[in-house]
Amino acid sequence: MNPVLIGYGFLMLAIIFEVTGTTFLMKSAQFTKLIPTLLTVILYICSFYFLTLTLKTIPLGIAYAIWGGVGIVMVAFIGIVLFKQSIDLPAAAGIALIISGVIVINVFSKTVGH
Known part of the structure; x- marks a missing residue:
């Protein structure tokens, strides 16, 4: 399987864990x-773990x-x-910007092969 595709899969998981963690942050009542x-702490740890795996194939x-x-867009939607x-x-x-x-990064950047 393509390593970049795997990297984007890890990135997707990192985003999901971060957004879920942020949702529980709101529920934690400070x-x-x-x-x-x-749950917030555990989900953030998972998010950063998958982000580190992402960095094997996608530039920081x-x-x-x-x-x-x-993450910002998803958290705004959840809010x-x-x-x-x-x-x-x-x-x-x-948010539209x-x-x-x-979209510009993913469609036009040659930094990472798609």
């Missing part, structure tokens, strides 16, 4: 609830840009859906 706090800057960008938070037009525009940036 670390006052034990189970959500423990590219991996981190995708990890951060996709809207699960926590009934709202965003204004500038926030929506910023983040999505655009991730």
Whole structure:
């Protein structure tokens, strides 16, 4: 199997663990609830572990840009859906720019073979 494809699979797992950990961070109530706090820590550790595996085939800057960008968008969506938070037009525009940036990296960058 293609090592870059495996790297993107690890990156996807890192993003999922980070976003889930951040969701439990909200549920931890500033670390006052034990189970959500423990889940946050465990999920963040898993996220960073898979991010390190990603770095075997994808450069740090590219991996981190995708990890951060996709994570931001997913957490914003979760905030809207699960926590009934709202965003204004500038926030929506910023999120759209983040999505655009991730697309540009993945479609046009020759840094990593696809």
